[in-house]
Amino acid sequence: MDFSELRTVVEEVELVDGHAHNIVPLDSTFPFIRAFTGASGDALTFSPHSLSFKRNLKDIAELYGCESTLQGVEEYRRVNGIQSICSTCFKSARISTILIDDGFELDKKHYIEWHKNFSPLVGRILRVERVAEQILDEGLPDGSSWTLDSFIEVFVSKLKLLNINVTAAGEIYGFKSIAAYYSGLEINTNVTKNDAEEGLTQVLASGKPVCVANKNLVDYIFLQSLEIAQFYDLPVQIHTGFGDKGLDMRLSNPLHLRAVLEDKRYSKCRFVLLHASYPFSREASYLASNKTVFLQVYLDFGLAIPKLSVHGMISSVKELLELAPLNKVMFSTDGYAFPETFYLGAKKSREVIFSVMRDACIDGDLSIPEAVEVVHDMFARNALHFYKLSSANNDVSLSNNLPQKLNINSLVTNEL
Structure with a gap:
């Protein structure tokens, strides 16, 4: 079979990055080694011995034409500066659109507006738990x-206000929840106000900075956010699967979301399960499949690519596609802190999707023309539809006619 057309499309298609985070300057205290690993603290000493670390470091060194060591890459970054390395990474990545969750706290992170130097369209994803914590930290005006x-x-007023105004942080294209980190995804859809009130009292008693790590309160905030997302027709990103050491992965299995997905009050909500739900990729595929009634569930494979081994990345995406419709699976880089993470997410996603589509053609699941269409869908068109980034023809080439989201007025509110 001749896969030259498929390879060309995979290499040239412009990408819509549906989930990422802010970049930091070179003098940030966030260590560059974390571009290659989710580890922190003492666990960082083991990170250079992982397959993904070795592969990704080699890819960055090859891009920069420098010594293939962590020290060599860091020296290249220091000499060339953040603007230059961002230009190099984003030009090579061919990312036309980035949606940034700026609720991930990073030392000296650049505001969302700054990222428009490197991508034509940059929007905001609002992390609802972080909004809640900032409100509680600020306190009531009357004390x-x-x-x-x-x-x-x-909380509700803040979410509504941010959705009808142009903010310093950019236009909002969706909400995000990291409930999995706080208390898990088994959301109690019948949590009472009394239980949530007790949870709030316990959280406030722990002092500041506030962390809303009380299950009843987290569940209550989650459900309130769904109502607002539904009202504004905004999608909701949900952290699922693996993460850092603060996560109990047993509770991040997306199957725990069944009560929410079956609740008719939220039947109009559109959910995207992040990170390929790894290692629960098959469970995520099932939830998004035609075998369930959960038509509102979509999938995103960012972070699984590029943080797994080559075999792990390919197998995880293949597991997503075992049952999930092809128009429900989306690309993202989950890029954070360093432009290299965006480049790696894009580069490895192109390689993995080519491999998966080639195998699907060899196996007889797809024809080559069908695989070409799937590439366009996964890398751009699915996200354009899901996040309502385009209202007319979803041309794969986005740079000449970027969509703009309607703003109700031009009032500027403070950055969250």
């Missing part, structure tokens, strides 16, 4: 104590 009613009133 009175929070109640659940007063908190929820401010």
